[in-house]
Every structure is written in C-alpha cells, then in structure tokens.
Amino acid sequence: MNPQLLIALALLTPTAGAGLVALTGRSPNRRDSMTILATILTAFFVWNLAPIVADGGRPELVLFEIVPGLEIAFGLEPLGMLFSLVAASLWGLTSVYAIGYMRGHNEENQTRFFVCFALAISAALGIAFARNLITLFLFYELLTFSTYPLVTHHGTAQAKRAGRIYLGILVSTSVAFLLFAILWTYHLTGTTEFRPGGILAGKADNMTVGILLALFAFGTGKAALMPFHRWLPNAMVAPTPVSALLHAVAVVKAGVFTVLKIVTYIFGIDLLADTGMSVWLMYVAATTIVFSSIVAITLDNLKARLAYSTISQLAYIVLGAALATKSGILGSGMHIAMHAVGKITLFFCAGAIYVGAHKTLVSELDGLGRKMPFTFGAFFIGSLSIIGLPPFGGAWSKWFLALGAADGHQYVFTAVFMLSSILSIAYLMPVVGRAFFLSPELEAPDDQLAAAHAADEPGDSSSDGDSSSDGIFANLHEAPLLCVLPLCCTAAGCLALFFLAERIHSLLTPIVGG
Amino acid sequence: MALISLDQVAQLGTLTYYLGGWEPPWGIEYRIDRTSALVLVVVTGIASAVIPIGPGEKSYQIPGHRHAMYYAAFLLCLCGLLGMTVTADAFNVFVFLEISSLSTYTLIGLGSNRRALTAAFNYLIMGTVGGTFYLIGVGLLYQMTGSLNMADIATRLSEMQSTRTVVVAFAFVTMGLAVKLAVFPVHQWLPNAYAYSPSAVSAFLAGTGTKVVYYLLARILMTVFGAAFVFDILGFDRLLMPISLVAMFAGSVAAIYQTDLKRLLAYSSIAQVGYLTLALSLGTTEGIAAGLLHMFNHALMKGGLFLVVACIVCRTGSSQISELGGLARRMPMTFAALIVGGFGLIGVPSTVGFISKWYLVSAALGSGSYVVAALILASSLLAVVYVWKIVEACVFGKAPEGAPQEEAPLGMLIPTWALLGATLVFGLSADFTTHAATSAAEQLSNGVKTAKLISRERRQLHAHTLAEPNAVTPAQESGQ
Numbered sequence: 001m002n003p004q005l006l007i008a009l010a011l012l013t014p015t016a017g018a019g020l021v022a023l024t025g026r027s028p029n030r031r032d033s034m035t036i037l038a039t040i041l042t043a044f045f046v047w048n049l050a051p052i053v054a055d056g057g058r059p060e061l062v063l064f065e066i067v068p069g070l071e072i073a074f075g076l077e078p079l080g081m082l083f084s085l086v087a088a089s090l091w092g093l094t095s096v097y098a099i100g101y102m103r104g105h106n107e108e109n110q111t112r113f114f115v116c117f118a119l120a121i122s123a124a125l126g127i128a129f130a131r132n133l134i135t136l137f138l139f140y141e142l143l144t145f146s147t148y149p150l151v152t153h154h155g156t157a158q159a160k161r162a163g164r165i166y167l168g169i170l171v172s173t174s175v176a177f178l179l180f181a182i183l184w185t186y187h188l189t190g191t192t193e194f195r196p197g198g199i200l201a202g203k204a205d206n207m208t209v210g211i212l213l214a215l216f217a218f219g220t221g222k223a224a225l226m227p228f229h230r231w232l233p234n235a236m237v238a239p240t241p242v243s244a245l246l247h248a249v250a251v252v253k254a255g256v257f258t259v260l261k262i263v264t265y266i267f268g269i270d271l272l273a274d275t276g277m278s279v280w281l282m283y284v285a286a287t288t289i290v291f292s293s294i295v296a297i298t299l300d301n302l303k304a305r306l307a308y309s310t311i312s313q314l315a316y317i318v319l320g321a322a323l324a325t326k327s328g329i330l331g332s333g334m335h336i337a338m339h340a341v342g343k344i345t346l347f348f349c350a351g352a353i354y355v356g357a358h359k360t361l362v363s364e365l366d367g368l369g370r371k372m373p374f375t376f377g378a379f380f381i382g383s384l385s386i387i388g389l390p391p392f393g394g395a396w397s398k399w400f401l402a403l404g405a406a407d408g409h410q411y412v413f414t415a416v417f418m419l420s421s422i423l424s425i426a427y428l429m430p431v432v433g434r435a436f437f438l439s440p441e442l443e444a445p446d447d448q449l450a451a452a453h454a455a456d457e458p459g460d461s462s463s464d465g466d467s468s469s470d471g472i473f474a475n476l477h478e479a480p481l482l483c484v485l486p487l488c489c490t491a492a493g494c495l496a497l498f499f500l501a502e503r504i505h506s507l508l509t510p511i512v513g514g
Numbered sequence: 515m516a517l518i519s520l521d522q523v524a525q526l527g528t529l530t531y532y533l534g535g536w537e538p539p540w541g542i543e544y545r546i547d548r549t550s551a552l553v554l555v556v557v558t559g560i561a562s563a564v565i566p567i568g569p570g571e572k573s574y575q576i577p578g579h580r581h582a583m584y585y586a587a588f589l590l591c592l593c594g595l596l597g598m599t600v601t602a603d604a605f606n607v608f609v610f611l612e613i614s615s616l617s618t619y620t621l622i623g624l625g626s627n628r629r630a631l632t633a634a635f636n637y638l639i640m641g642t643v644g645g646t647f648y649l650i651g652v653g654l655l656y657q658m659t660g661s662l663n664m665a666d667i668a669t670r671l672s673e674m675q676s677t678r679t680v681v682v683a684f685a686f687v688t689m690g691l692a693v694k695l696a697v698f699p700v701h702q703w704l705p706n707a708y709a710y711s712p713s714a715v716s717a718f719l720a721g722t723g724t725k726v727v728y729y730l731l732a733r734i735l736m737t738v739f740g741a742a743f744v745f746d747i748l749g750f751d752r753l754l755m756p757i758s759l760v761a762m763f764a765g766s767v768a769a770i771y772q773t774d775l776k777r778l779l780a781y782s783s784i785a786q787v788g789y790l791t792l793a794l795s796l797g798t799t800e801g802i803a804a805g806l807l808h809m810f811n812h813a814l815m816k817g818g819l820f821l822v823v824a825c826i827v828c829r830t831g832s833s834q835i836s837e838l839g840g841l842a843r844r845m846p847m848t849f850a851a852l853i854v855g856g857f858g859l860i861g862v863p864s865t866v867g868f869i870s871k872w873y874l875v876s877a878a879l880g881s882g883s884y885v886v887a888a889l890i891l892a893s894s895l896l897a898v899v900y901v902w903k904i905v906e907a908c909v910f911g912k913a914p915e916g917a918p919q920e921e922a923p924l925g926m927l928i929p930t931w932a933l934l935g936a937t938l939v940f941g942l943s944a945d946f947t948t949h950a951a952t953s954a955a956e957q958l959s960n961g962v963k964t965a966k967l968i969s970r971e972r973r974q975l976h977a978h979t980l981a982e983p984n985a986v987t988p989a990q991e992s993g994q
Contacts, residue, residue, distance in 0.1 A: 066869070066941075067948045138863035145862070155910055167902060172895045175861070180891050183872065187879040 003052050003059030007074050010045040010088070011125055013038055018118035025111035032099045035114050039092035042121070046088040053081040054507050060131060069191070072138065075131030077194070078508050079264070079333055083257045084128035086340045090249050091121050093486040097348055098241035100482025104355045107239060112149060117245070119146040124250040127257065133182045133192035133266070136258060137174070140222070143254055144170045150242045151235045162234040169231040170221045178219030181212050185266065194261060196511070198268020209267065210277040216262050217281055222255025223318055224311045226288040233307040240351030243303060248343035252310060253336055256317040260332050263321040264511055272324035273408070285319035286416045288312065293423035300361045302350045305427055306343070312420060313339045313386065319413060320401045326512040328404025333508045334501065335397035338385065341493045342394055345382030346428075348487035349375050352479035362431055369435030374484050376435045378491035383428035385494040388421050393497025396505075549806065549954040553599045553729045556810055560721035560817045561592050563929040564714050584624055588718070590617035595726045604652045604738070605662045607730060608645065611694070614726075615641045618719065622711040633706035640693055640703040648690030654683035655738075668738050681748065684739055688750075691734070694727040697791055698761030701784045708780035713824030713833075716776060720783055721817030721933075725809050728790050732802060735794065736958045745797040754795035759889055761788030766896035770903065775823050775833040778900055779816065782859060785893065786812050792886070793874055800877035803948075803955035807873050810947055811858075811866035811940065818933035819855040822848055825922035825930060835904060839911025845921050847931075849908055854934045856901035858941070861894050865941040869948065 017038025024030045052059060053076050060075040098117070102110050123146055126139030144167065152163035186192050188203045200209065217225060224232045232252065236243055246252075263272065272278045289312045296308035313335070320332030352375045353359050357368060369376040385392035388399075398417060405413035497504075565588070594614025598607055619641070623634035656662055658679050659670040671680065689700075696704040708716045735744050744750045765785030772778035786808070793805030825848045826841070827833050842849045854865065861867035871894060878887035921927070940947050 064943060065945070067944050070872075072942075134863070141862050145857075152910075160906065160910055164902070164906075167898070171860075171898050175895055175898075176888070176891050179871075180875070180888060183875045183879060183887065187876060 003049060003057065003076070004061045006045050006049050006052075007059060007061045007076065007129060010042055010049065010084070011074070011122055011129065013042045013045065014091075014118045014122035014125065017042075018115045018122070021114045021118060022111060028103075028110065031111060031114065035095050035099070035118065036092070038118060039088075039095045042125075043088045043092050046084050046125070049076060050081060050085060050507075052076075053078055056510065061129075066134070070134050071132070072135050073131040074126075074129040074135065075194070076129060077196075077265075078511050079257065079261055080128040080130070082333060082337055082504065082507060083253060084125050086253065086337050087121060087124045087128065087250055090245060090340060090344055090490070093489055094241055094245040094249075094344070097244070097351070097483055097486040098239075100480045101239065101241050101351055101355055104480050104483065105239075107153070109153065113153060113239075116146050116149045117242075120150070120246060120250055124254055127254045131194060133185065133194075133262075136261075137179065137182060140174060140178070140254065140258065141171075143222075143251060144174070147242075147246050147251060150246060151238045153239055153242065154237065156237075159237045162237045165234045166231045169228055173219050173221035173228050176219070177215045181215035181219055184208075184212060184215070194265035196265065198264070198266055198271055200267050201271045206275045206277060209271065209275050210280075213267065213272070213277055213281060216266075217259060217284075217318065217322075220255045220258045220262075222251050223259050224252060224255065224314050225284060225318055226291065226311070226315075229288070229292065229311045232311055233304050236301075236303045236307050240303070240347060240354060243307075244344050244347035244351065247307065248310060248347050249340045252314055253340055256314050256321075256332070257336060259318055260321045260329070260336075263324065264329060269324040269326070269329060269512065272322075278322040278324055281322040282319055282410065282413060285315040285322055286413055288315035289319065289416055289420045290423070293420050293427065296427040297423065300363055302353070302360060302362050302365075302431065303347075305362065305431075306346050306350060309346075309386065309424065309427060310343060312424070313343065316398075316401055316417070316420075319416075320404055323404045323408045323410060323413065325404045325407040327400045327407050329512050330505060330508050331397050331400030331402075331404050333511070334400060334504050335394075337504060338393040338397040338494075338497055341490055341497060342382045342385035342392070345378055345487055345490040345494060346386070348483070348490060349379040349382065352483045352487060355483055356479035362434065365431060365435045366438040367435065369432070369437075372435075372479070374488060375479065376432060378487045379435075380432045381491040381494050383424075383432060385497075386428060387424045391498045392494045393501065394494070395498060396501040400505075549729065549733065549958050550599045552806060552810065552950050552954050553726060554596065556725055556813045557592070557595050557599065557722045560718060560813055560933070561588075563817065563821070563933050564718045564721070566925060566929050580624055583620065584712075587617040587620040587624075588715075590614070591621060591718075592722075595722055598726050598730060602664050603662050604655065604664055604667065604734075608649050608652060611645055611648065614723070615645060615694075618723065621715045621719075622707050624715070625710045625712050627710050629706070630710035633703075633710040637703040637707045640700070644690045644693030644700075646690070647686045647693070651683045651686030651688075651690060654679055654686065658683065664733070664738050668740065671738070671743075672740060680739075684744070684748070687734060688731070691727055691731045695724050695731060695791075696784055696787055698757050698764060698784065698788060701761070701765075701787070704784060705777050705780040708783070708820075709774060709776040713776070713820060713827050716780075717817050717820030717824060720779070720820050721813040724783070724787060725813050728787075728805070728809055731791075732794055732805065732958060736802065741797060751795040751797050754791055755886070758788045758790075758792035758795055759886070759893075761785060762792065762889070762893040763788075763896070766893055766900065769900045770896065772900075773835055775826070775835055775838070775904065776820070778835070778904070779819055779823065782897070782900065783816055785896075786816070786859075788893075789870070789874060789890070792890070793877060796877055796881050796883070796886075798877060798881050799952075799955050800873070800880050802958055803952045804870070804873040804877040806954055807947055807951035808870040810951065811870045811937070814866060814933050814937045814940070815855055815858040818851065818930060818937060819859075821926070821930040821933060822852045822855060825851075825926050828926060829920055829922055835907050836911070838904065838907045841908040841911075847927055848922050851927075851930050851934050852904065852908070854938065856905065858934075858937045860897045860901055863941075864938065866937045866944070866947075867941070869941055869944045873948070873951075 017034060020034045021031050024034055058075060058077060060073065063072040063074065065071040102113065107113070120143055123139045123143035127136055127143065130136035130139060148163055148167055151166050152159045182192060185200065189199045191199060193199065204212065218228060221228045221231070232247060235247055263269065292308045292311040296305050296312065299305040299308060317332040317335050320328040320335065353365070353368065353372065356372055356375070359365060359368070381392065385394035388394045398421065402414045402417045405411065405417065591614045594610045594617065597610030598614065601607055601610060619634045619638045622637060623631055655667055659667050661667050661670060693700045708720060711719070762785050765781050765788060769778045769781035769785065772781060789808055790805050793801045793808060823833055825845070829845065830837060858865040858867040861871040871890065875887045875890055878890060
C-alpha cells in the first residue's frame with residue numbers, strides 16, 4: 001500500500017472507530033468489538049509504515065493549506081514513527097484491559113469513555129505524524145480536550161477539580177508559552193516545518209534561543225516538567241485504564257515527544273550544544289527527577305506514587321534532549337518506548353489490584369502477592385524495567401542517557417541518573433516486597449502504618465477496616481482475565497524490548513545524523 | 515410582511531456575496547472598496563442567519579402584535595448598517611448611524627424583560643452622545659476643509675498643517691465612534707443592551723453593530739486623517755494600546771464573574787473589541803489586516819454563540835448559567851454548537867479564533883512589541899476560564915426540575931450551525947478571509963508607511979547588525 005494512504009488510514013481509523021463506537025453504544029458487545037477492530041486496524045497500518053521509515057523513507061501527506069505557509073501536513077520520521085508504534089500498539093492492549101476493567105466495575109457512560117479514548121489516540125497519532133508546529137499544536141490541543149472527559153469520567157467533585165487543574169495547566173501553558181514560541185519561531189524563520197538539523201540556526205541570537213527553549217519546554221505542559229507537573233497526579237482520579245494509556249503513554253509521551261522533536265528538528269542539537277543555552281534546562285530536569293522521586297517515596301497511594309514516578313521518568317527524557325548529544329537524544333527516544341511499556345504494566349497492575357482486591361494504598365498490599373501472583377509478578381518485572389536493570393528494556397535507555405551525559409561532559413547528570421535509579425528502587429520495590437514477603441497479620445501492630453492509614457483517604461475507610469481480617473482475604477483472587485492478560489503481555493514486552501533495543505536504536509540513529 | 519422582509523434580506527445576502535471583492539462605484543457617494551465589501555459580507559451574512567430565528571423565537575419572547583415592528587426595525591437597522599458601510603460621505607455616515615441606532619433602541623426595547631426598556635434607554639443616551647460627538651467632529655472638519663466627502667477631506671487635510679481644530683475634530687469623531695464601538699471605558703451600555711434584548715437581536719447586534727463601527731473607525735483613522743497624522747503626530751497608539759489591553763483583561767475578568775450567559779458573552783465582546791482596537795493601534799498594515807480578520811471571525815463566532823443562547827432560551831426560557839445543568843444530554847446539538855463557538859473564543863486551532871490570534875500575535879511581533887504579543891495570549895487564557903465555566907455547568911450541573919428534554923427547533927439549529935460551521939470552515943481554510951482582509955488593509959493604509967514604521971525598521975536593522983558580533987562571543991568563550 002502506498003505510504004500516504006497508510007498515514008491517512010492510520011489517522012482516520014481511530015476517528016472512524018470513535019464514530020462507530022458512538023453509533024453502536026446501545027449494545028455493549030458490539031460496541032466493544034468495534035473498539036477492538038479499530039485498534040487492530042490502526043496497529044496494522046502503523047506497523048506497516050514502520051519498515052518504510054526504517055529503510056529511510058520519509059513519506060509525507062499534505063492535508064490542506066490554511067493559508068499559504070501554514071498547512072496541516074503529516075510527515076513521518078523515525079522519532080514520530082517510534083511514538084506512533086508505541087501508542088498504536090499499546091492502545092490495543094489497553095482497550096482489552098479497559099473493557100475488562102470497565103465491565104468489572106460496572107462503570108457508567110462507557111460509550112462516552114470509549115469514544116473519547118479513540119479520539120485521544122487519533123490525536124496522539126496526529127502529534128506523532130505532524131510535519132510542522134501548527135499541525136502538532138492542533139493535535140496537541142485536541143488531545144487535551146479529548147482526554148478531559150476521561151479525566152472527569154466519574155463526575156465527582158474531586159474529578160471536576162482534577163479536570164479543572166488538568167485543563168487549566170495544559171491549556172494555559174500551551175497557549176501562553178507554546179503558541180507564543182511557535183509564533184515567535186515563525187516570525188524569525190518564516191516557517192514552522194520540522195527539518196533535520198533545525199531551522200533556528202543562524203536566525204536567532206543566543207538570548208533568543210534560550211528564551212525560546214524555555215517557552216517550548218515549559219509550554220509543553222504535557223511533559224510535566226516541574227513546576228507544571230501538578231496536573232498529572234491530579235489526573236489520577238480517572239479510571240485506571242485512562243491513567244495507564246493516557247498518563248503513561250499517550251498524553252505524557254506526547255509531551256516529551258514534542259520536546260524531543262522540537263529540540264532535534266527546530267533547534268537542532270548542534271545549535272544547542274554550541275550555544276550552551278540548554279544547560280539551565282538540564283538542571284530543571286535533574287531537579288524534577290530527584291524531587292519527584294523523593295515525593296514518590298513518601299506517597300502511600302499506589303497510583304499517586306506511580307504518577308510521581310512518571311514525572312521523574314519524563315524528566316529523564318527532557319534531560320536527555322537538553323544534553324543535546326547524540327547518545328542523549330537516542331537514549332531519550334528509546335526511553336519513550338521503554339518507559340511506556342514498563343509504566344503501563346505498573347498501571348495495569350494497580351488497576352488489577354483495585355478490581356481484584358479494592359486496594360489503593362501501598363500499605364494495604366501486605367501478603368497480596370500470594371493471592372494475585374500474576375499481577376504482582378508483572379509488577380515486579382515492570383519495576384525492574386523502570387529501575388533500569390537488565391534484562392529489561394529500561395536498562396538500555398538508561399545506559400544511553402547516562403552515556404549521553406558523559407559525552408557532554410556533564411558528569412553530574414550521570415550521577416543524577418544513577419541516584420534516581422536508587423530512588424526508584426526505594427519507591428517501587430517496597431510494593432513488591434510487601435505483597436510477597438509480609439503477611440497480612442503483621443500489619444496490625446505496626447503503629448506507623450496505622451497512622452499512615454488514618455492520614456490517607458479517609459473516604460476509602462470502608463474497605464480499610466477489612467484488610468487485616470483473614471476471612472475477607474480468603475475471597476481475594478486475581479482480577480478478571482481481560483485485565484490480567486494485557487498486563488502479562490506488557491510485562492513480556494519489557495523483557496522483549498531488552499533484546500529488540502538494537503532495532504529501535506538503528507531506527508532512531510538517522511535523526512542525529514549518524 | 516414578515517415573509518416579504520425575510521425574502522428581501524435573503525436576496526440581499528446572496529447578492530452581496532456575489533459582489534464581495536468587486537469595486538463597482540455606486541454613484542459618487544457610495545463606494546464599495548475591498549474593505550467595505552468585506553464588511554458587507556459580514557453584515558448581510560449575519561443578518562440572513564438571524565432573520566429565520568425570528569419566527570422560531572417570537573412566540574417565546576416577543577408578543578404577537580409587535581412582530582411587524584420587530585421586522586421593520588430589523589430591516590431599518592440593517593439598512594442603516596449597510597448604508598454606513600457603503601457611503602463615502604462623512605455626513606451621510608451620521609444619517610445612517612442614527613437610522614441604525616434608533617432602530618436598535620426599538621429592537622432592544624422589544625425584549626420580554628422589563629429591564630429591556632432601561633437598557634434601551636441607557637443605550638439611547640450613550641448612543642446619542644456618541645452620535646452627537648461624531649456630528650460635531652464632522653462639523654469641525656467641514657469648517658476646515660469645506661467638504662464632506664471622505665476622500666476629498668483626506669486630500670485637503672494632508673495639504674494643511676495639523677491645526678488645533680483638526681485635532682479637536684479628530685478627538686470628537688474618534689470619541690463618538692468609540693462610544694458606539696463600546697471601547698473599554700465607554701462600554702457600559704453594551705452588557706445590558708445585549709443581555710435584555712431578544713436573543714436574535716443580541717446575535718444580530720453582536721455580529722454586526724460593533725463591526726460596522728469598527729470599520730468606520732479604521733476607515734476614518736487610516737484614510738481620512740491618515741496613519742501618519744494619527745500615529746506619528748498625535749501618538750494616538752500610545753493611548754489606544756493601553757486602553758485596548760485593559761479592555762481585553764477587564765472584559766474577560768468581568769465575563770468570568772457573570773451568572774447570565776448573555777451577559778457573559780457581552781463582556782466577552784468587550785474584551786474582543788479590545789483585540790480589535792489593539793490591532794488598529796499597532797498602526798501597521800498587518801495590524802489592520804489582523805483587525806479586519808478578527809472582525810470577520812468574531813462576527814461569526816459571537817453571532818453564532820448568541821444564536822446558541824437563542825436556542826437555549828427558546829427551550830428553557832432562561833439564560834442563567836445555573837439553569838444550564840444537563841444541557842449536554844438534553845440538547846446535544848445545541849451543546850455541540852456551544853462547544854464549537856467556545857473553542858473559537860479560546861482560539862483552539864481549527865477554529866477561526868485561532869486564525870485571528872495567529873495574525874494578531876504575528877502583527878504584534880512584526881511591530882516588535884513582544885510584550886503585547888504575550889499579553890494577547892495571556893488574555894486568551896481568561897477565555898478558557900469563562901468558556902469552561904459554561905461547559906462544566908452544561909455537563910456536570912444538575913438539570914432543574916421539570917426541565918424540557920427537547921432539542922431546539924430545526925429552524926433555529928440550522929442558522930446556528932451555519933454560522934458556527936462557518937467558523938470551522940474558515941478556521942481550516944482561511945485563504946479567503948485572510949486574503950480579503952490583507953488586501954483590504956493594504957488598500958486602507960494605501961501603502962503609506964508611517965514614520966514610526968520606518969524608524970522601527972531602522973531599529974530592527976540596527977539590532978540585526980548588533981546581533982552578529984553577539985553571536986560570536988559565546989563561541990569564543992567556549993573555545994577558550
């Protein structure tokens with residue numbers, strides 16, 4: 001099939017899928033099979049594009065011109081290809097998981113949920129395929145607005161508040177900073193197109209480069225760089241499949257992807273390396289890495305802990321981009337894929353624990369591992385990948401990121417990467433440890449834990465009381481098959497990525513011109 | 515009678531669409547150049563979208579025996595607005611201004627709420643003051659130049675030096691128009707006038723009234739007095755720009771605190787007028803183009819949004835935000851239209867609002883005012899707040915007891931979607947609008963560069979030469 005057609009089909013399928021889901025909303029079975037069908041087709045189209053890009057093809061598709069010079073256009077390059085592969089593949093698994101989760105919970109408004117889900121994916125693919133900043137901005141905003149109903153899905157006061165913060169931060173940063181930066185770039189260069197090597201070289205003086213980089217980096221609120229990270233933990237009120245796909249994969253990855261793409265294709269890494277204007281961004285990112293890791297350790301709510309872990313891991317990618325060395329960029333690109341697969345596993349597990357055992361706090365998980373071996377086994381694997389231990393995918397991206405820091409003679413950041421790995425052991429391993437090695441009886445005498453219980457989530461206390469009684473515990477079992485199956489797949493994916501890293505590496509190499 | 519008038523407007527609407535872009539001299543006094551053709555398209559387009567709403571709405575808001583009056587006043591108002599647009603005679607403008615104003619007072623007074631009468635009276639006072647100011651200004655100009663034809667005045671004015679009389683005339687004319695345009699400190703009439711008039715009238719006024727006055731203001735500043743006089747000698751931009759910025763923020767902030775949908779939109783209009791005058795105050799051709807473009811786009815958005823309100827009022831009988839609960843379920847089509855219009859106000863890409871903002875900020879950057887560019891974007895964030903306030907109410911709010919479950923009648927939905935659909939069409943393929951606005955602006959500013967512009971260019975050139983050695987220094991440093 002010709003690549004233009006594939007691009008168009010890949011973008012259209014989720015949108016059409018959303019329409020079909022809306023139309024078949026009356027019968028849940030038919031609706032859910034529509035979702036699955038759309039995911040399979042989308043993944044098929046995107047995967048068919050991959051070999052073309054790997055062989056050096058750069059298919060393009062100009063949709064139409066708004067006015068001369070401003071056009072909605074798509075063009076594929078390795079980075080976007082990788083992001084779209086990740087998004088499209090994980091969408092399928094998440095859909096399966098979401099169907100199991102939503103049915104297991106008897107959630108309301110399921111049709112709206114799946115419609116918005118599909119729209120969000122087409123927006124994410126639009127971001128991945130965008131050939132210029134205008135197209136990117138268009139889909140960036142579409143992604144924000146299409147995920148808003150997902151975040152506020154429960155319609156409670158807390159969800160509404162989270163939705164406001166979500167929308168407030170994402171829209172205001174994107175309009176006030178990102179759009180401004182885009183306009184400024186356009187004003188300076190007369191184009192908004194992504195070009196290898198960047199478009200700003202020679203067009204802007206050092207000061208302007210620095211300011212623009214700040215506008216772009218903070219304007220991409222989805223990258224959750226501190227201090228604009230607060231939307232992410234708040235958005236965790238959404239149902240877990242949403243957290244999984246959108247906040248481990250589509251939304252946040254769209255953010256860091258945007259930063260990475262702008263650094264490579266608008267600034268060009270040579271420009272940043274020569275002017276040294278990205279050093280401050282390295283420090284901001286490094287601070288974000290360390291602080292959010294420390295915050296993660298203190299949190300008892302599992303999803304919130306994972307959210308802060310995400311913030312920290314996203315900052316890895318931003319840091320890698322800011323280093324502006326070849327290894328740094330490659331490591332960042334790989335980390336998009338590695339972290340996505342690892343983190344989605346963790347979120348799937350968090351959701352499965354909630355469905356199977358109705359537990360949301362880390363301190364409640366004692367002894368659960370024996371009841372839910374698959375879930376916690378997958379959690380363990382996902383954690384190892386996030387920490388960056390072989391033989392899991394995360395090891396490679398961390399390797400390249402640390403190497404990138406060393407290449408740029410920024411040894412302090414190599415140290416930051418190592419420190420953060422240790423911190424991530426500290427916030428992820430206790431979850432697994434508790435589940436497998438502590439027995440539930442041990443929990444009651446522990447005063448500190450009881451205090452932590454009382455402090456956290458008073459609203460959830462109905463289930464808290466039961467956690468220590470053995471009678472209830474005996475009834476616990478694994479989450480529904482539709483939930484467990486996807487998380488086993490992604491856990492296996494973490495392992496597979498360790499061996500497939502070479503493929504990703506060679507796919508990405510052309511973007512740094514070597 | 516209603517049918518006949520509807521026919522007339524519909525025909526006029528199509529007729530002008532064919533005329534758009536032409537330059538047929540309509541006799542000596544009535545001239546349609548590119549700018550006025552653009553305005554004509556706006557006015558007739560909005561009018562033909564609003565007229566069909568009338569019958570749908572009348573049974574709810576306007577008592578039966580006043581229908582004839584409604585249509586008569588509507589047509590008179592339309593006639594006045596069109597007259598103001600096509601005339602090339604400064605005094606003739608005043609005549610048409612009064613025709614449209616007087617009929618507007620009637621239209622506003624037709625509102626079902628008793629406060630409509632007060633609103634109309636307020637507007638009457640303010641409007642008359644504005645009109646009189648304008649007349650005084652024209653009188654002074656006539657005294658100086660002995661002519662009432664705009665082009666004629668312009669040539670004669672350029673020959674004489676700026677005497678105090680001319681400056682005073684300028685002040686009177688601008689002030690008079692500013693009142694009618696609802697520029698920030700003299701905007702008080704607008705919220706009430708929009709809020710208490712029948713919804714269709716609000717839509718019509720929001721889409722056309724201020725737009726035509728804006729056109730007049732731009733025309734008089736640029737062609738009659740000339741950009742060089744206005745901006746270089748008087749330094750009018752130093753006054754207009756802060757006022758516009760304040761209007762943008764004050765209007766939006768006020769909009770956030772409104773509890774009535776119509777008032778909210780009205781305050782948003784004041785903020786949008788701020789954008790319009792800001793564009794003008796940049797004093798560049800791009801600025802004027804951005805202003806005209808935003809005029810066109812905003813007419814579509816606001817007209818459409820007020821029609822959405824008309825749909826809501828028609829079914830629920832109220833435009834209070836607190837009573838919008840559950841609207842997303844009750845009237846999905848209306849709600850979708852509201853979302854589209856709201857996105858336009860925010861300036862989400864793919865709507866016309868984005869195109870406006872793009873050109874506006876580009877123009878600001880082009881004239882070197884980076885702070886202004888940043889402020890434009892910052893103020894549009896306030897739009898997010900007030901639009902989202904409505905959306906949240908519609909989605910999460912509880913439906914009031916016994917709320918009607920019906921969608922608005924098709925006769926109202928079609929024009930609403932026609933306008934808001936147009937915002938999407940022109941948001942995605944803005945070639946027509948941007949081209950029309952740019953060429954109109956070029957004609958209006960007549961290719962004359964103001965001294966300010968030239969000095970700005972010089973400064974930029976200077977900065978450029980300065981930047982070169984700058985770029986070298988850090989490289990040297992890192993080399994060491």
